[in-house]
Amino acid sequence: MNLFTELSNEPLNVIPYDGTVLYYGKVFTKEQSNFFYEYLFNHIPWEYDEAMIFGKLILTKRKVAWFGEKPFEYTYSKRSKYAKPWTSELLKLKQKCEDVSGETYNSCLLNLYHDGSEGMAYHSDGEKNLKKHGAISSLTFGAERKFLFKHKRTKEKIEIGLENGSLLVMKGTTQDHWLHRLPPTTKVKTPRVNLTFRTIEE
Numbered sequence: 001m002n003l004f005t006e007l008s009n010e011p012l013n014v015i016p017y018d019g020t021v022l023y024y025g026k027v028f029t030k031e032q033s034n035f036f037y038e039y040l041f042n043h044i045p046w047e048y049d050e051a052m053i054f055g056k057l058i059l060t061k062r063k064v065a066w067f068g069e070k071p072f073e074y075t076y077s078k079r080s081k082y083a084k085p086w087t088s089e090l091l092k093l094k095q096k097c098e099d100v101s102g103e104t105y106n107s108c109l110l111n112l113y114h115d116g117s118e119g120m121a122y123h124s125d126g127e128k129n130l131k132k133h134g135a136i137s138s139l140t141f142g143a144e145r146k147f148l149f150k151h152k153r154t155k156e157k158i159e160i161g162l163e164n165g166s167l168l169v170m171k172g173t174t175q176d177h178w179l180h181r182l183p184p185t186t187k188v189k190t191p192r193v194n195l196t197f198r199t200i201e202e
């Protein structure tokens with residue numbers, strides 16, 4: 001990254017074809033990032049997520065929470081959860097994502113990874129009630145982690161680092177062609193909070 005892009009916060013398209021992934025880098029100051037990290041870590045009602053593995057219901061190590069402007073249903077492993085109403089802090093974060101990305105969002109999935117042993121396997125965000133080709137804004141607070149994209153056909157991989165207070169936007173046909181993953185790592189010993197602002201269609 002050259003000095004100009006660093007100072008102007010110009011988004012860089014992370015993937016070379018078949019979609020758009022814009023990494024804006026840090027969009028919050030260190031003080032703001034610390035404030036939101038503390039708030040999210042301590043005040044979000046985190047719950048273990050459930051996953052069905054070979055017909056067995058297990059709890060993930062990672063914790064999750066689900067918020068939205070309406071009690072949207074979130075189904076995972078055939079269990080339903082309903083979005084909790086926005087808090088004022090989450091609304092501020094949503095506003096920031098909307099201002100920077102020029103898109104709107106009506107819900108947010110939050111993930112808490114306690115340390116590098118927790119991650120997320122390759123997937124694309126294609127839930128049925130998610131707006132098709134809608135933008136997803138992803139914020140990171142806390143530990144910096146690596147993030148990987150893998151093209152479904154060519155298998156090309158792209159790796160980036162998600163910094164504390166940074167914003168990543170996935171949009172267009174990205175989810176049709178690319179998987180993404182948060183790889184586990186022994187190097188990270190501290191928590192990371194991730195928020196993905198999304199648009200649910202009823």
Ligand SMILES: O=C(O)CCC(=O)C(=O)O
Pocket residue numbers: 109111120125138147180182194196
């Ligand atoms: O933690 C992350 O950065 C990614 C989370 C993610 O991909 C998801 O919640 O769908």
Ligand SMILES: [Fe+2]
Pocket residue numbers: 123124125180
């Ligand atoms: Fe995802």
